Amino acid sequence: MNRVYNFAPGPSALPLPVLEKAAAELACYGDTGMSVMEMSHRSSMYLDIYRHAEALLREVMGVPEDYAVLFLPGGATAQFAAIPMNLMGEDGSADYIDSGNFAHGALVEAKKFGKVRVVASSREENYMRIPSWNEADFDPNAKYFHITTNNTIFGTRYTELPKTGKVPLAADMSSNILSERYNVSDFGVIYAGAQKNIGPAGMAIVIVRKDLLGQAQASTPKIYDWAKQAEAESMVNTPPTYTIYMAGLCLEWLKAQGGVEAIEKVNIEKAKLLYDFLDESKLFKGTADPAFRSRMNVTYVTGDKDRDADFVKQAAKAGLVNLKGHRLVGGIRASIYNAMPMEGVQALVSFMKEYEAHV
Ligand SMILES: *Cc1c(COP(=O)(O)O)cnc(C)c1O
Numbered sequence: 001m002n003r004v005y006n007f008a009p010g011p012s013a014l015p016l017p018v019l020e021k022a023a024a025e026l027a028c029y030g031d032t033g034m035s036v037m038e039m040s041h042r043s044s045m046y047l048d049i050y051r052h053a054e055a056l057l058r059e060v061m062g063v064p065e066d067y068a069v070l071f072l073p074g075g076a077t078a079q080f081a082a083i084p085m086n087l088m089g090e091d092g093s094a095d096y097i098d099s100g101n102f103a104h105g106a107l108v109e110a111k112k113f114g115k116v117r118v119v120a121s122s123r124e125e126n127y128m129r130i131p132s133w134n135e136a137d138f139d140p141n142a143k144y145f146h147i148t149t150n151n152t153i154f155g156t157r158y159t160e161l162p163k164t165g166k167v168p169l170a171a172d173m174s175s176n177i178l179s180e181r182y183n184v185s186d187f188g189v190i191y192a193g194a195q196k197n198i199g200p201a202g203m204a205i206v207i208v209r210k211d212l213l214g215q216a217q218a219s220t221p222k223i224y225d226w227a228k229q230a231e232a233e234s235m236v237n238t239p240p241t242y243t244i245y246m247a248g249l250c251l252e253w254l255k256a257q258g259g260v261e262a263i264e265k266v267n268i269e270k271a272k273l274l275y276d277f278l279d280e281s282k283l284f285k286g287t288a289d290p291a292f293r294s295r296m297n298v299t300y301v302t303g304d305k306d307r308d309a310d311f312v313k314q315a316a317k318a319g320l321v322n323l324k325g326h327r328l329v330g331g332i333r334a335s336i337y338n339a340m341p342m343e344g345v346q347a348l349v350s351f352m353k354e355y356e357a358h359v
Contacts, residue, residue, distance in 0.1 A: 005344035008322035009152055009297060009335040010175070011195040018249045018339075036245045041238050049241075050233065053248035060251060060259050061177075063184050063207055068230040070206040071244045073237075076174045076193035078224070079204050080106040083146065083170055083189065084113035085220040086227075087212060092143035095119045097162070100127045100151030101328060106172060107146070113217065117142070126329070127154040129289035133162055144168045144188060150176035152196070153326040155299035155333065156292040161186060168212060176296050177205070178254060179338055180264045188212050196296070197337050199247035203240045254338065263338050270336050270345045271295040277349045283307075283356040287329060301331030308332055311355060320348050 006013040029036050032045050039046040054069050063069060072078065083106070088094060092114050096107040098121035110116050120133035130151075138145065145164040150157045152175040161169065168188020177192040184190065189208045195201035206226060213227040222228050223236050234244075257263050275293060278286045278300055287299045302308050308331045312324045325331040336345055 002319075004319045004321045005340070005347055006321055007334045007336065007340070007344075007348070009196070009326070009333060010193070011201045012335055012337050013339040014199070014246075015250065015253045015339045018246070018253050021249055022246060037242045039241065041235055041241050046241060047233075049245050049248060050239075053244050053251060056248060056251035056255060057205065057207075060254055061182070061184060061207070066210050067184060068206075068208050068210055068213065068226070070208070070226060070229050071234045071239060071247070072204050072206055072229060073202060073223070073240050074204065075195070075202060076102070076172055076191060076204050077105070077109075079172075079191040079206060080109035081113070082206075082224045082226065083144070083191070084110040084217075085224050086208075086216045087144045087168070087170065087189070088114035088217065089143055089215060090217060091115075093117060093139060093141070095139050095142045095145045095164075095167070097121070097131065097133065097145075097147050098123050099130050099148055099156065099158075101153050101326075102172060102174070103146075103148040103151065106148065110146070114143070119145075127151060127156065128287060130156050130158055130292045135163060138162070138164060138167070140165060140167065142167045144170045146170045146172070148172040148174075149182075150174075150179075150294050150296055152294075152297050152335075153299075153328055153333075155286075155288040155294040155297040155329075157294040157296070159292060168209065174204075175335075175337075176294070178260055178263070179267050179296055181260050194243060194247060196335075197250075197339075199250045200243050203243045203247070205247070250339075257338075266342060267295045267336070267338070270340065270342055271298065273342075273345050273349055274298050274334060274336070277352060281352070281356060283359060284332075284352060287331060296335060296337055298334045298336065299325060299329055299331065300333075301325075305330065307359070311352075314355060315348070315351055318351055320344075320351055323348075 120131040122131040170189040174193040178197045191206045194203040216225045325333040
């Protein structure tokens with residue numbers, strides 16, 4: 001077996017022990033005589049897998065009892081629509097911060113369901129920083145306030161949360177969930193596509209305060225209705241059963257690493273190693289405002305498009321793959337989610353040093 005260091009932004013690297021366990025259980029799970037993929041989602045053997053994944057998520061994130069946890073199909077993008085459908089009410093308004101391409105996508109989608117106010121934006125600066133905000137601009141009667149805690153494409157992260165008072169904070173945590181500690185009670189809703197820090201693609205996790213349930217717009221399709229999904233343990237229809245099982249394995253792995261608190265320390269070190277090198281390098285330069293640097297997605301350039309492309313190509317030959325930046329930023333992006341070990345970042349930095357010495 002010859003595994004590469006995979007710096008892909010999502011779908012992204014999964015921990016090797018998770019893949020190995022899944023492989024060992026692929027054809028025959030426990031003593032059930034069948035694969036998890038072949039189980040009825042209503043069977044008690046599958047319900048055990050589902051409830052185990054939910055319990056682990058609650059444990060590692062410290063999700064309080066008054067929050068529902070849902071595992072839903074359609075990724076984070078489905079939730080861009082589900083958020084307003086469930087929270088906007090029939091003629092409500094919501095506040096959004098536009099801090100990146102996904103944040104923008106979320107607010108564009110929300111406009112189909114109600115009134116959207118953009119209270120801060122860094123769009124004009126190509127999202128190189130989290131915009132500053134003024135609390136006086138927030139609508140105290142907004143149905144919710146939406147942020148994107150980590151901006152995957154541009155490599156920025158919030159270092160503090162906006163204070164929204166009674167207005168529930170709704171956060172897209174797709175690219176930094178489980179990578180750093182958050183106090184779940186600071187949020188009305190947390191949601192995240194699975195393919196960065198949770199498991200395989202095609203699913204989102206939604207953590208929602210229970211008092212926010214049951215107010216969906218009348219036209220809300222039932223698979224998007226969180227209250228109905230909460231009642232049905234995410235099984236209004238056949239859920240992404242295998243992806244939920246894989247998420248459970250990833251959560252077991254995370255717990256074995258010491259949980260979110262322990263992995264946060266590793267993530268800080270990994271990011272520091274890379275940023276420290278970028279700051280001293282004569283060739284490579286970070287693109288995000290240093291005050292808001294993401295610990296998950298590190299974006300940088302050489303200043304020469306052909307050189308960037310050459311670097312990405314040479315790195316791939318050395319087993320460091322998927323380093324091409326998003327087309328909106330160009331350059332290079334190293335996504336270093338929980339599953340990327342310190343050794344992977346060390347290998348990348350060594351390769352960058354060598355590359356720099358030879359150009
Ligand atoms: C990847 C990503 C999404 C999109 O997730 P899908 O699962 O493709 O819908 C949304 N928001 C953020 C912050 C992301 O990183």
